[in-house]
Amino acid sequence: MEIEVPDRLSGELADGGHRLLQRVYYEDTDFSGVVYHARYLHFLERGRTDYLRCLGVRQGDMMADENDAGAAFVVRRMLIDFLSAARMDDVLEIFTKTRKMTGARLVLEQRISVGDRALVTAEVTVALVNSEGRARRLPDRLAALFFT
Amino acid sequence: MEIEVPDRLSGELADGGHRLLQRVYYEDTDFSGVVYHARYLHFLERGRTDYLRCLGVRQGDMMADENDAGAAFVVRRMLIDFLSAARMDDVLEIFTKTRKMTGARLVLEQRISVGDRALVTAEVTVALVNSEGRARRLPDRLAALFFT
Amino acid sequence: MEIEVPDRLSGELADGGHRLLQRVYYEDTDFSGVVYHARYLHFLERGRTDYLRCLGVRQGDMMADENDAGAAFVVRRMLIDFLSAARMDDVLEIFTKTRKMTGARLVLEQRISVGDRALVTAEVTVALVNSEGRARRLPDRLAALFFT
Amino acid sequence: MEIEVPDRLSGELADGGHRLLQRVYYEDTDFSGVVYHARYLHFLERGRTDYLRCLGVRQGDMMADENDAGAAFVVRRMLIDFLSAARMDDVLEIFTKTRKMTGARLVLEQRISVGDRALVTAEVTVALVNSEGRARRLPDRLAALFFT
Numbered sequence: 054m055e056i057e058v059p060d061r062l063s064g065e066l067a068d069g070g071h072r073l074l075q076r077v078y079y080e081d082t083d084f085s086g087v088v089y090h091a092r093y094l095h096f097l098e099r100g101r102t103d104y105l106r107c108l109g110v111r112q113g114d115m116m117a118d119e120n121d122a123g124a125a126f127v128v129r130r131m132l133i134d135f136l137s138a139a140r141m142d143d144v145l146e147i148f149t150k151t152r153k154m155t156g157a158r159l160v161l162e163q164r165i166s167v168g169d170r171a172l173v174t175a176e177v178t179v180a181l182v183n184s185e186g187r188a189r190r191l192p193d194r195l196a197a198l199f200f201t
Numbered sequence: 202m203e204i205e206v207p208d209r210l211s212g213e214l215a216d217g218g219h220r221l222l223q224r225v226y227y228e229d230t231d232f233s234g235v236v237y238h239a240r241y242l243h244f245l246e247r248g249r250t251d252y253l254r255c256l257g258v259r260q261g262d263m264m265a266d267e268n269d270a271g272a273a274f275v276v277r278r279m280l281i282d283f284l285s286a287a288r289m290d291d292v293l294e295i296f297t298k299t300r301k302m303t304g305a306r307l308v309l310e311q312r313i314s315v316g317d318r319a320l321v322t323a324e325v326t327v328a329l330v331n332s333e334g335r336a337r338r339l340p341d342r343l344a345a346l347f348f349t
Numbered sequence: 350m351e352i353e354v355p356d357r358l359s360g361e362l363a364d365g366g367h368r369l370l371q372r373v374y375y376e377d378t379d380f381s382g383v384v385y386h387a388r389y390l391h392f393l394e395r396g397r398t399d400y401l402r403c404l405g406v407r408q409g410d411m412m413a414d415e416n417d418a419g420a421a422f423v424v425r426r427m428l429i430d431f432l433s434a435a436r437m438d439d440v441l442e443i444f445t446k447t448r449k450m451t452g453a454r455l456v457l458e459q460r461i462s463v464g465d466r467a468l469v470t471a472e473v474t475v476a477l478v479n480s481e482g483r484a485r486r487l488p489d490r491l492a493a494l495f496f497t
Numbered sequence: 498m499e500i501e502v503p504d505r506l507s508g509e510l511a512d513g514g515h516r517l518l519q520r521v522y523y524e525d526t527d528f529s530g531v532v533y534h535a536r537y538l539h540f541l542e543r544g545r546t547d548y549l550r551c552l553g554v555r556q557g558d559m560m561a562d563e564n565d566a567g568a569a570f571v572v573r574r575m576l577i578d579f580l581s582a583a584r585m586d587d588v589l590e591i592f593t594k595t596r597k598m599t600g601a602r603l604v605l606e607q608r609i610s611v612g613d614r615a616l617v618t619a620e621v622t623v624a625l626v627n628s629e630g631r632a633r634r635l636p637d638r639l640a641a642l643f644f645t
Contacts, residue, residue, distance in 0.1 A: 076210060091535050
């Protein structure tokens with residue numbers, strides 16, 4: 054049986070990048086009443102995963118694919134500004150776009166917002182590594198996707 | 202600015218209960234390769250939260266509402282069977298329905314599946330408590346919602 | 350360089366079972382002010398992992414060991430009673446002991462408490478599986494450990 | 498009944514900062530086989546919380562203390578370098594020290610390592626806010642603690 058997946062479950066390519074909506078649930082908050090700071094990194098990672106998915110890349114498959122020799126993206130550096138806090142029941146918009154690419158590294162810009170209010174901005178450097186964790190050049194097929 | 206929330210972000214009432222679709226991301230998995238067992242409780246809780254939301258109850262508001270005296274649902278008991286494992290990129294269907302209600306307690310039946318394959322079934326007993334954590338009877342307005 | 354690991358980082362075998370102390374941090378709480386219910390399953394799992402560790406079993410090694418053919422313990426069923434709530438800064442005691450063993454299944458009893466106050470009791474059924482997820486009998490060497 | 502808390506559960510002040518040892522459990526890993534990147538922020542936050550605790554500050558109390566008007570530390574900015582990956586069963590050392598303080602902001606340097614291998618370095622800017630989330634100057638009593 055095929056599941057009927059809602060059109061926008063994985064977000065959509067838009068404005069030169071990718072946009073994903075995600076709900077804040079209990080699990081995301083802490084006793085201060087707002088979202089726990091590290092949870093924004095989960096939302097950012099969901100954004101990157103679905104950005105890749107919308108570009109045609111499934112990370113689960115990449116790691117299993119023998120031609121890709123267990124290729125996986127790993128985060129090397131993050132610069133994160135926490136500007137404002139989200140609360141239970143909020144719907145977050147996660148926007149992701151590629152800023153530049155150099156050899157094995159990709160620099161992404163990400164932003165989480167609720168309506169017009171920016172909550173978090175992040176500059177995220179990711180690298181492609183093989184199954185031993187060593188950096189490898191982005192295959193041309195992959196590299197091309199980020200600038201279409 | 203209003204966010205345009207996708208129709209099905211909060212799932213939908215169906216088959217005498219509620220159905221929600223959620224993606225498995227990196228954060229949900231562990232080094233055994235499949236979803237970490239405790240993460241299914243997060244998916245179940247998202248299902249309960251959105252079941253309430255579709256019935257017209259927002260938990261964030263309930264706790265802040267003075268008339269409701271900081272009322273909140275808390276989980277008292279769970280019986281969980283882990284039948285099969287989900288993997289990265291899977292789309293989970295979380296189904297939630299009310300089985301019975303007695304005074305301050307509500308017994309829900311929940312099921313997580315991928316397509317035809319059942320992953321987790323759970324019987325979840327929740328109670329309504331006030332801001333001091335003491336059990337209180339479900340207001341008639343609330344009680345009526347679970348059997349419409 | 351060897352790290353000097355504090356004596357009790359992994360808890361200790363005691364009272365026919367295992368006892369572990371763990372702190373409640375920000376990450377464990379939610380906006381209701383107390384510990385998020387699913388987090389107790391993390392504390393229970395840490396208890397089981399360190400119970401095995403104190404018995405001489407390292408799960409990371411088990412999965413990599415060829416003789417064990419990628420053997421891993423997976424949770425099949427949990428019956429959990431949530432009796433009272435923990436708060437930020439609390440020190441939790443997690444007590445784990447074996448109740449019975451039958452073929453490929455092991456039934457553990459666990460309890461989380463703060464001082465004299467019981468927070469959570471759980472009956473946890475785990476099974477040993479191979480790398481394809483199929484149940485396998487506990488090797489005698491392992492089985493013997495749980496009743497010493 | 499008093500719990501006997503192990504001496505080093507909250508780490509210890511050392512080398513002009515604070516040192517905490519924490520175990521990697523199942524919950525911390527993802528299907529790539531190593532620790533999920535966002536989990537390092539949990540370890541860093543545990544380090545900051547216990548650094549404060551060893552300096553005599555309990556965040557749970559601070560928020561409840563009326564004199565402190567619900568004061569809480571919030572993270573404003575993080576620059577994180579992910580250098581190497583931890584695995585299941587590893588014991589992480591989290592080192593935290595104060596680099597500078599300006600009005601309402603505190604800049605901390607943190608490092609996570611396994612033995613001699615550095616895994617993560619982070620520069621973390623935190624601010625003290627009141628219960629409405631507005632920045633407030635560090636009370637002299639607090640400020641003094643960070644440079645003793």
